[in-house]
Amino acid sequence: MQKIIIEIAEDASVSVEGHGFKGPECKQLTAAIEEAIGTVEKVTFKPEYRQAAPAKRVRA
Amino acid sequence: MSHISRVTLKVRDLDALAEAAEHCDMTLVRGAQTHKWFGRFMGDTAVPMGMDPEDYGKCEHKLALKHPQHGDYEIGLVPAYDGDGYDLAIDTWNQTRLLDAVGGASMPKLKREYAAAVAVANAKKKLGHKGFTVTRTNIGNRIQIALVRR
Numbered sequence: 001m002q003k004i005i006i007e008i009a010e011d012a013s014v015s016v017e018g019h020g021f022k023g024p025e026c027k028q029l030t031a032a033i034e035e036a037i038g039t040v041e042k043v044t045f046k047p048e049y050r051q052a053a054p055a056k057r058v059r060a
Numbered sequence: 061m062s063h064i065s066r067v068t069l070k071v072r073d074l075d076a077l078a079e080a081a082e083h084c085d086m087t088l089v090r091g092a093q094t095h096k097w098f099g100r101f102m103g104d105t106a107v108p109m110g111m112d113p114e115d116y117g118k119c120e121h122k123l124a125l126k127h128p129q130h131g132d133y134e135i136g137l138v139p140a141y142d143g144d145g146y147d148l149a150i151d152t153w154n155q156t157r158l159l160d161a162v163g164g165a166s167m168p169k170l171k172r173e174y175a176a177a178v179a180v181a182n183a184k185k186k187l188g189h190k191g192f193t194v195t196r197t198n199i200g201n202r203i204q205i206a207l208v209r210r
Contacts, residue, residue, distance in 0.1 A: 004192070006179045006205035012171030014067040014179075035181040036173055036182040038070040039144075045063050045198060 004030055006037075053058065063177070069171055072145035073178050074121065080173035084161045086123045086135075095122040095136035097151035108149075110141030119149065123170075126163060132157055136169070168201075176203045183207050 002020040008050070009015075016034055018026030034040050078088040087137075094117050101113035120138030135158075136149040148159060150158070152165045163169025176196060183205065185192045192207040 002141050002209045003209040004183075004187075006183075006207070008172050008175045008179070008203040008205070010168060010172075010201040011166070012069055012168045012175060013176060014069060014175050016067060017209040018062045018067040021062040023062070027065075028064075029190070030065065032147045032186045033065050033182045034065050036073070036187075037067045037178050041068050043063055 002026075004031070069175055071139070071148065071174060072144045073174075073181075074179060076177035077137075077174055079177040080170055081123050082161075083173040084123075084170050085126050086161055086170075087126055089122045089124055091138075092119060092122040095124075095134035095149070097133050097149075098153055108141070109119070111138070111149075116149070118152075120146070122150075125157060129157065134158075135162070135170075137140050160174075172203055174199075176205060178207045202204075 003018070004026065005017045005019065007015045007017070014037055016030050018030060027045075074088065074090065081088045096135055097117050099117065101116055107113055115138075117136070119138050121137040123135040123137070125132055125134075131154070133151050133155055137146040138149050140147045148167060148170075150162075150165070150167065152159060159165060161169075163172075180196055183192065187207055188194070191209045193209075195206045195208070197204045197206070
């Protein structure tokens, strides 16, 4: 399961966090939402970001 | 998880702001050129960056209480100092009803609802077709938007 959590704190500060992704897909998926909400001030990449996404198998 | 982003809110989406206003028992009045405030700058507060007290009360749109009483002010939307969207101009002096509606002088309730409206609309529009479901949950004074793909 892949999950993106957008947390809006009491003071209206916003954080966006991805779970269950490998590689840069999560950042690619959330970029448009983050930019619509406002200005991205800080991004912290987790170890999973550096891991390759699983290769897609194609049946021939 | 792969990343965490911290995002500073910018008010750019009037449809989302109108939705947020409903949660605060307020209405967005598009195209309003003035908003109610004390009416005279007393010099007792700092002037926001890029604003001239001569222009206080001028706006491009405004937020008004749905059931205003005599003496209630309104929130003006003025072009942001950095040119990106709008700043919210509010005169907080003696404004119990207005401040209750938006959650206080820094308007956290209004801003939370705006952020939620933008997040939900954009999540559905941009990720709905990629198999994500979008769920909003209120947790006290916080809001959580969950986008899940199984």
